[in-house]
Amino acid sequence: MINLLFTGLLALLLLSALAAPLESLGWWAGWFGEREPAPDAAGPLAPTAQARAENPARHYMVYLSGIGAITDSSLPAEEIEWLDRFEPKLPGTELVREVFPYSVTNAGLTGNRMFRRSWTYMEKLRLKNEKNLLTMTINLRNLFHVLVSGDSRYGPIYSLGVAQEIVKALELRGYRLGSGIPVTVLGWSGGGQVAVGAATFLRRMLGAPIRVVSVGGLLSNDPGLDHVTRLYHFYGDKDPIQAMGGKMYIGRWKWFPESHWNRAMRRGVIVMTSLGPFSHNGAGNYFDWTTIAPDGRPYAEVTMDAIADALRAEGVLDQPKATAA
Amino acid sequence: MSELFDTLWRFLGYVFTGIGEANRLNPRVFELVAETPWSNWVIFVIAVLGGASLLIGQSVILFVNRVQPARFALSLLINGVVFALSLVSWAAAIWLVSRILGSPMPFGPVVRMVGLGAAPYIWGFLVLIPWAGPLIGRVLAVWSLLVVLAGLMQLYQTSFLTTLLGVGSGWLLITLLTYTLGRPIIALRNRLFRRVSGTALDARVTDLLADFARDDRASSDRSVQR
Numbered sequence: 001m002i003n004l005l006f007t008g009l010l011a012l013l014l015l016s017a018l019a020a021p022l023e024s025l026g027w028w029a030g031w032f033g034e035r036e037p038a039p040d041a042a043g044p045l046a047p048t049a050q051a052r053a054e055n056p057a058r059h060y061m062v063y064l065s066g067i068g069a070i071t072d073s074s075l076p077a078e079e080i081e082w083l084d085r086f087e088p089k090l091p092g093t094e095l096v097r098e099v100f101p102y103s104v105t106n107a108g109l110t111g112n113r114m115f116r117r118s119w120t121y122m123e124k125l126r127l128k129n130e131k132n133l134l135t136m137t138i139n140l141r142n143l144f145h146v147l148v149s150g151d152s153r154y155g156p157i158y159s160l161g162v163a164q165e166i167v168k169a170l171e172l173r174g175y176r177l178g179s180g181i182p183v184t185v186l187g188w189s190g191g192g193q194v195a196v197g198a199a200t201f202l203r204r205m206l207g208a209p210i211r212v213v214s215v216g217g218l219l220s221n222d223p224g225l226d227h228v229t230r231l232y233h234f235y236g237d238k239d240p241i242q243a244m245g246g247k248m249y250i251g252r253w254k255w256f257p258e259s260h261w262n263r264a265m266r267r268g269v270i271v272m273t274s275l276g277p278f279s280h281n282g283a284g285n286y287f288d289w290t291t292i293a294p295d296g297r298p299y300a301e302v303t304m305d306a307i308a309d310a311l312r313a314e315g316v317l318d319q320p321k322a323t324a325a
Numbered sequence: 326m327s328e329l330f331d332t333l334w335r336f337l338g339y340v341f342t343g344i345g346e347a348n349r350l351n352p353r354v355f356e357l358v359a360e361t362p363w364s365n366w367v368i369f370v371i372a373v374l375g376g377a378s379l380l381i382g383q384s385v386i387l388f389v390n391r392v393q394p395a396r397f398a399l400s401l402l403i404n405g406v407v408f409a410l411s412l413v414s415w416a417a418a419i420w421l422v423s424r425i426l427g428s429p430m431p432f433g434p435v436v437r438m439v440g441l442g443a444a445p446y447i448w449g450f451l452v453l454i455p456w457a458g459p460l461i462g463r464v465l466a467v468w469s470l471l472v473v474l475a476g477l478m479q480l481y482q483t484s485f486l487t488t489l490l491g492v493g494s495g496w497l498l499i500t501l502l503t504y505t506l507g508r509p510i511i512a513l514r515n516r517l518f519r520r521v522s523g524t525a526l527d528a529r530v531t532d533l534l535a536d537f538a539r540d541d542r543a544s545s546d547r548s549v550q551r
Contacts, residue, residue: 017454025388147455153385154455156533200538223534248456 020144024158057094064101064191067142071108072100078287086304092318098169101194102145104161146190150220159197178207192217200224216242221251225264236278347444352479368440375446376408377401382452390524419495442473
């Protein structure tokens, strides 16, 4: 019985690992999924976006979720709550949440795809109990897509697909290509790597400076680092997952001074900031409202304040409105 | 009809026994395979399967060049055959080196042993796995070399170092020939691949970065749908 379970688990792992690159490669080759022309400056806007475009925000922030996401809106509850409470802290910013970063076509797992029913079942299981072990298959599936993003053989194709979807989501929120309005891509965990990868193409597609904020991101030595204005990497001292990026990707090792990562470090593009003894999951994580920092703020608030402060220092975020005494 | 299936079934059994024993580095693998009927075909099929599987692992080149499914499948088969032929040329080099070194090995057994060296590449499709794939590819290459070394050592009762010298020199010779006298053959092979795949096979993933990530607008007329 144990042997059977182990074999099944291994087979599932192998299939997930092999299917992950094929999804992106097949999309590029036109085998499946839709392929659309790359967005370009001054292109037509969708009618729904037209009204918003007349009164655009001063700054746009695109959120890319962690590997627990099932669709752009079906996220672990803690992420949703954190985003809801973060949005008011971003004056003058349009927060775009409509991107599922683990698909080159923005197709959520419960959308039009082969194992739709299984993922829908997983979603139901997670709604009942977030800690159900079976729902880890969602994380596993998405984790392999993060590895695809960080693999130099597939990463550019994957990142191009995600970048296109980000541009579409921005346009729907009234972003006009070529306007130069700054865009920040905020990625949590695996979303951090996907954000850096997408930045490779976003700067040219949008004609605007691109900043990436990684919260506990598993970052690789990605060519996107040559295209970001700034990468803020916020990490916890007790988060071994974000630290794995520095070990897994040899381009991040100090012995390769001409790698994308090391060049970006030398140019001061990468800003690494420790938030304290934060962990990746469980109690004391970046979205935790119950663990309190020494200054009295919950960890979740420490995370959002750090991001807002960094962007304010860059001048892309408006000053918070003074509250009446 | 059932007799044909029965024969095919038995043949496949020999193929997978050969692959299994070679992958276990069983020094008697050569004798085991030699005892089976159609042993040359068994080894040929092992080499073709290894080459095809390896191409699945390295199929990014086909996808990037937008090779269509039917041509993709044909490319796998052709790569398997070309891979088998490249093993024959490696075996010829080892045979030549053995003659130069004064301890000649008969050609046939060397070819068949080198062919069995393709057995680990049956796992070549695993090279597709993101992040770990390239490392898996290197492990398979070393594994394949060990299969050949173990087989030849058993076959000719030579020491590890002598066999390594012969096999290594053979590999060096074939590398040298590839870049000199073998160039027309390589050109022919590449032409065959282009013909089968139906594309120039000249696009690389790095071209995407050059085409779509450049900051200047000079190539803005190029789109994803080329």
